[in-house]
Amino acid sequence: MASKVYLIRASRDEGEDVISEKARALFRAGGFSDCFKENDLTAVKVHVGEDGNTTYITAPCIKGLAEELLALNTKPFVTDTTTLYVGRRHNAVDHAILAAEHGFGLEGLGIPWIPPDGLSGSSAEAVEINGEINKEVFIAHSISRCQSILSVAHFTGHVASGLGATLKTIGMGCASKHGKMAQHAALTLEIGDDCTSCGLCREYCPADAITLDEVRAHIDQDKCIGCGECMAMCRSGAVRCNWGQETEVMQKSMAEHAFGALKGKEDRAAFFNFV
Ligand code: SF4
Ligand code: SF4
Structure with missing residues:
Protein backbone atom coordinates (compact mmCIF):
# COMPACT_ATOMS: atom_id res chain seq x y z
CA MET A 1 0.00 0.00 0.00
CA ALA A 2 1.31 3.45 -0.88
CA SER A 3 2.32 5.69 1.99
CA LYS A 4 0.17 8.65 2.92
CA VAL A 5 1.85 11.97 2.15
CA TYR A 6 1.00 15.23 3.91
CA LEU A 7 2.15 18.62 2.63
CA ILE A 8 2.43 22.02 4.25
CA ARG A 9 3.70 25.22 2.67
CA ALA A 10 6.71 26.70 4.42
CA SER A 11 9.47 29.10 3.53
CA ARG A 12 12.90 29.75 4.99
CA ASP A 13 11.89 33.43 5.15
CA GLU A 14 9.33 32.59 7.84
CA GLY A 15 12.11 31.70 10.26
CA GLU A 16 13.16 28.52 11.99
CA ASP A 17 10.61 28.74 14.81
CA VAL A 18 7.69 28.89 12.38
CA ILE A 19 9.09 26.00 10.33
CA SER A 20 9.48 23.98 13.53
CA GLU A 21 5.86 24.59 14.46
CA LYS A 22 4.70 23.65 10.95
CA ALA A 23 6.63 20.38 11.15
CA ARG A 24 5.01 19.76 14.53
CA ALA A 25 1.58 20.49 13.01
CA LEU A 26 2.26 17.91 10.27
CA PHE A 27 3.38 15.38 12.86
CA ARG A 28 0.09 15.77 14.69
CA ALA A 29 -2.19 16.04 11.65
CA GLY A 30 -0.62 12.97 10.07
CA GLY A 31 -1.08 10.88 13.20
CA PHE A 32 2.64 10.10 13.24
CA SER A 33 2.57 9.54 16.99
CA ASP A 34 1.25 6.05 16.11
CA CYS A 35 4.73 5.18 14.77
CA PHE A 36 6.36 5.62 18.17
CA LYS A 37 5.88 3.80 21.45
CA GLU A 38 6.84 4.63 25.02
CA ASN A 39 10.48 3.78 25.79
CA ASP A 40 11.35 3.33 22.10
CA LEU A 41 14.96 4.12 21.33
CA THR A 42 14.12 6.42 18.43
CA ALA A 43 16.69 7.52 15.87
CA VAL A 44 16.13 11.05 14.59
CA LYS A 45 18.15 10.82 11.37
CA VAL A 46 19.49 14.20 10.27
CA HIS A 47 22.28 15.81 8.27
CA VAL A 48 24.22 18.29 10.44
CA GLY A 49 25.64 20.30 7.54
CA GLU A 50 29.22 21.22 6.77
CA ASP A 51 31.32 24.29 7.50
CA GLY A 52 29.98 27.23 5.51
CA ASN A 53 27.18 25.13 3.99
CA THR A 54 23.59 26.32 4.47
CA THR A 55 21.87 23.59 2.44
CA TYR A 56 20.70 21.45 5.33
CA ILE A 57 17.77 21.50 7.73
CA THR A 58 18.96 23.38 10.78
CA ALA A 59 18.43 22.10 14.32
CA PRO A 60 15.87 24.75 15.38
CA CYS A 61 13.65 23.64 12.46
CA ILE A 62 13.21 20.20 14.03
CA LYS A 63 12.91 21.23 17.67
CA GLY A 64 9.14 20.77 17.56
CA LEU A 65 9.56 17.21 16.26
CA ALA A 66 12.04 16.39 19.03
CA GLU A 67 9.59 17.76 21.60
CA GLU A 68 6.78 15.64 20.17
CA LEU A 69 8.89 12.49 20.56
CA LEU A 70 9.81 13.43 24.14
CA ALA A 71 6.15 14.05 24.94
CA LEU A 72 5.43 10.48 23.80
CA ASN A 73 8.01 9.25 26.34
CA THR A 74 10.25 7.77 23.69
CA LYS A 75 14.03 7.97 24.11
CA PRO A 76 14.96 9.90 20.98
CA PHE A 77 18.53 10.53 19.87
CA VAL A 78 19.73 12.63 16.99
CA THR A 79 22.12 10.82 14.70
CA ASP A 80 23.90 10.45 11.38
CA THR A 81 26.56 8.13 10.00
CA THR A 82 30.13 9.01 9.08
CA THR A 83 30.97 9.78 5.47
CA LEU A 84 33.23 7.96 3.02
CA TYR A 85 34.90 11.15 1.93
CA VAL A 86 37.33 13.05 4.10
CA GLY A 87 35.87 15.99 6.00
CA ARG A 88 34.38 16.87 9.38
CA ARG A 89 31.83 14.04 9.19
CA HIS A 90 34.43 11.40 8.36
CA ASN A 91 34.87 10.10 11.92
CA ALA A 92 32.59 10.13 14.96
CA VAL A 93 34.62 12.61 17.02
CA ASP A 94 34.80 15.38 14.42
CA HIS A 95 31.20 14.66 13.46
CA ALA A 96 30.01 15.01 17.07
CA ILE A 97 31.82 18.35 17.46
CA LEU A 98 30.29 19.63 14.21
CA ALA A 99 26.85 18.42 15.33
CA ALA A 100 27.22 20.26 18.65
CA GLU A 101 28.39 23.44 16.91
CA HIS A 102 25.24 23.31 14.77
CA GLY A 103 22.90 22.68 17.70
CA PHE A 104 22.22 18.98 17.14
CA GLY A 105 22.30 17.53 20.65
CA LEU A 106 21.13 18.01 24.21
CA GLU A 107 21.81 21.72 24.33
CA GLY A 108 20.04 22.62 21.11
CA LEU A 109 17.30 20.01 20.88
CA GLY A 110 17.00 18.48 24.33
CA ILE A 111 17.98 15.05 22.96
CA PRO A 112 21.49 13.56 22.78
CA TRP A 113 23.71 13.11 19.73
CA ILE A 114 24.61 9.43 19.30
CA PRO A 115 27.02 8.32 16.53
CA PRO A 116 25.34 5.21 15.10
CA ASP A 117 28.25 3.52 13.33
CA GLY A 118 31.10 3.66 15.84
CA LEU A 119 34.26 5.73 15.83
CA SER A 120 35.15 5.23 12.20
CA GLY A 121 32.00 3.97 10.53
CA SER A 122 32.58 0.25 10.83
CA SER A 123 30.08 -0.60 13.58
CA ALA A 124 27.35 -2.27 11.56
CA GLU A 125 24.74 -4.97 11.52
CA ALA A 126 24.32 -7.26 8.51
CA VAL A 127 20.63 -7.33 7.58
CA GLU A 128 19.46 -10.12 5.31
CA ILE A 129 17.23 -8.84 2.50
CA ASN A 130 17.77 -11.21 -0.46
CA GLY A 131 17.63 -8.29 -2.89
CA GLU A 132 18.45 -8.17 -6.59
CA ILE A 133 21.88 -6.64 -5.93
CA ASN A 134 22.51 -7.44 -2.26
CA LYS A 135 21.69 -10.55 -0.28
CA GLU A 136 22.50 -8.63 2.89
CA VAL A 137 23.11 -4.96 3.61
CA PHE A 138 25.26 -3.32 6.27
CA ILE A 139 23.33 -0.85 8.42
CA ALA A 140 24.78 1.36 11.16
CA HIS A 141 24.46 -0.63 14.36
CA SER A 142 22.51 1.87 16.48
CA ILE A 143 20.04 2.54 13.68
CA SER A 144 19.52 -1.13 13.02
CA ARG A 145 18.96 -1.80 16.73
CA CYS A 146 16.64 1.11 17.55
CA GLN A 147 12.88 0.57 17.60
CA SER A 148 11.71 3.51 15.48
CA ILE A 149 13.01 6.19 13.12
CA LEU A 150 12.07 9.76 12.40
CA SER A 151 13.90 10.84 9.25
CA VAL A 152 14.55 14.48 8.36
CA ALA A 153 15.76 14.97 4.79
CA HIS A 154 16.22 17.74 2.26
CA PHE A 155 16.08 17.39 -1.51
CA THR A 156 19.48 17.22 -3.17
CA GLY A 157 20.68 16.45 -6.67
CA HIS A 158 23.51 13.98 -7.27
CA VAL A 159 25.00 12.86 -10.57
CA ALA A 160 24.74 9.21 -9.60
CA SER A 161 21.75 8.94 -7.30
CA GLY A 162 19.48 11.51 -8.92
CA LEU A 163 17.15 13.47 -6.67
CA GLY A 164 17.85 12.34 -3.16
CA ALA A 165 15.66 12.92 -0.15
CA THR A 166 14.29 10.26 2.19
CA LEU A 167 15.44 7.34 0.03
CA LYS A 168 19.03 8.61 -0.01
CA THR A 169 18.92 9.68 3.63
CA ILE A 170 17.82 6.22 4.70
CA GLY A 171 19.61 4.09 2.08
CA MET A 172 22.99 5.78 2.03
CA GLY A 173 22.73 7.75 5.26
CA CYS A 174 21.90 4.79 7.52
CA ALA A 175 24.52 2.48 6.00
CA SER A 176 27.89 1.83 7.61
CA LYS A 177 31.02 2.57 5.57
CA HIS A 178 30.90 -1.02 4.33
CA GLY A 179 27.28 -0.49 3.28
CA LYS A 180 28.15 2.78 1.56
CA MET A 181 30.97 1.11 -0.32
CA ALA A 182 28.61 -1.67 -1.39
CA GLN A 183 26.38 0.98 -2.93
CA HIS A 184 29.36 2.45 -4.69
CA ALA A 185 30.42 -0.98 -5.90
CA ALA A 186 30.89 0.32 -9.42
CA LEU A 187 33.70 2.44 -8.04
CA ASN A 242 36.35 7.88 -8.32
CA TRP A 243 32.89 9.42 -8.00
CA GLY A 244 32.22 9.55 -11.73
CA GLN A 245 31.28 5.93 -12.41
CA GLU A 246 28.13 5.34 -10.41
CA THR A 247 25.36 3.65 -12.33
CA GLU A 248 21.80 2.47 -12.14
CA VAL A 249 23.17 -0.35 -10.02
CA MET A 250 23.99 2.15 -7.31
CA GLN A 251 20.43 3.48 -7.26
CA LYS A 252 18.98 -0.01 -6.94
CA SER A 253 21.49 -0.83 -4.26
CA MET A 254 20.57 2.34 -2.37
CA ALA A 255 16.89 1.35 -2.44
CA GLU A 256 17.84 -2.08 -1.11
CA HIS A 257 19.82 -0.51 1.73
CA ALA A 258 16.81 1.65 2.60
CA PHE A 259 14.72 -1.52 2.68
CA GLY A 260 17.27 -3.11 5.01
CA ALA A 261 17.44 -0.08 7.31
CA LEU A 262 13.66 -0.14 7.71
CA LYS A 263 13.29 -3.91 7.95
CA GLY A 264 11.19 -4.67 11.01
CA LYS A 265 10.27 -0.99 11.37
CA GLU A 266 7.84 -0.75 8.45
CA ASP A 267 5.15 0.85 10.65
CA ARG A 268 7.63 2.49 13.00
CA ALA A 269 9.07 5.20 10.78
CA ALA A 270 8.06 8.73 9.80
CA PHE A 271 9.74 10.72 7.03
CA PHE A 272 9.92 14.50 6.82
CA ASN A 273 11.17 15.95 3.54
CA PHE A 274 12.02 19.62 3.14
CA VAL A 275 11.86 20.81 -0.48
S1 SF4 B 1 49.71 4.21 3.81
FE1 SF4 B 1 47.47 4.09 3.80
S2 SF4 B 1 46.84 5.11 5.71
FE2 SF4 B 1 48.97 5.70 5.33
S3 SF4 B 1 48.82 7.63 4.18
FE3 SF4 B 1 48.96 5.98 2.65
S4 SF4 B 1 46.83 5.49 2.18
FE4 SF4 B 1 46.80 6.65 4.08
S1 SF4 C 1 39.30 -4.30 1.42
FE1 SF4 C 1 39.53 -2.57 0.00
S2 SF4 C 1 38.25 -0.94 0.91
FE2 SF4 C 1 38.61 -2.49 2.53
S3 SF4 C 1 40.43 -1.74 3.62
FE3 SF4 C 1 41.14 -3.17 2.05
S4 SF4 C 1 41.63 -1.89 0.27
FE4 SF4 C 1 40.36 -0.65 1.63
Missing part, protein backbone atom coordinates in the same frame (compact mmCIF):
# COMPACT_ATOMS: atom_id res chain seq x y z
CA THR A 188 37.28 1.59 -7.38
CA LEU A 189 39.31 3.13 -4.58
CA GLU A 190 42.53 4.89 -5.45
CA ILE A 191 45.45 6.05 -3.33
CA GLY A 192 46.67 9.53 -4.14
CA ASP A 193 50.03 11.28 -4.09
CA ASP A 194 49.49 12.52 -0.53
CA CYS A 195 50.02 8.98 0.78
CA THR A 196 52.89 8.92 3.28
CA SER A 197 53.25 5.13 3.22
CA CYS A 198 52.47 5.04 6.95
CA GLY A 199 50.87 1.59 6.65
CA LEU A 200 47.80 2.27 8.81
CA CYS A 201 45.41 1.28 6.02
CA ARG A 202 47.21 -2.03 5.50
CA GLU A 203 46.96 -2.73 9.22
CA TYR A 204 43.16 -2.41 9.12
CA CYS A 205 42.47 -3.91 5.68
CA PRO A 206 40.44 -7.09 6.29
CA ALA A 207 41.17 -8.47 2.81
CA ASP A 208 44.96 -8.12 2.77
CA ALA A 209 44.46 -6.02 -0.35
CA ILE A 210 47.04 -3.32 0.39
CA THR A 211 50.75 -3.39 -0.25
CA LEU A 212 53.31 -0.71 0.57
CA ASP A 213 56.47 0.47 -1.05
CA GLU A 214 58.76 3.20 0.23
CA VAL A 215 56.63 5.91 -1.42
CA ARG A 216 52.99 4.87 -1.10
CA ALA A 217 50.35 2.22 -0.60
CA HIS A 218 48.72 0.28 -3.44
CA ILE A 219 45.32 -1.44 -3.54
CA ASP A 220 44.92 -4.81 -5.25
CA GLN A 221 41.50 -4.34 -6.86
CA ASP A 222 41.04 -8.10 -7.22
CA LYS A 223 41.26 -8.58 -3.46
CA CYS A 224 39.48 -5.39 -2.33
CA ILE A 225 35.98 -6.00 -0.92
CA GLY A 226 35.05 -2.31 -0.78
CA CYS A 227 34.65 -2.15 3.00
CA GLY A 228 36.01 1.41 3.23
CA GLU A 229 38.24 0.68 6.25
CA CYS A 230 41.33 2.12 4.54
CA MET A 231 39.46 5.32 3.75
CA ALA A 232 38.19 5.51 7.31
CA MET A 233 41.61 5.00 8.86
CA CYS A 234 43.82 7.11 6.58
CA ARG A 235 44.83 10.29 8.41
CA SER A 236 46.16 11.89 5.22
CA GLY A 237 42.97 11.74 3.17
CA ALA A 238 44.94 9.80 0.56
CA VAL A 239 42.32 7.14 -0.19
CA ARG A 240 39.74 8.40 -2.65
CA CYS A 241 36.76 7.20 -4.64
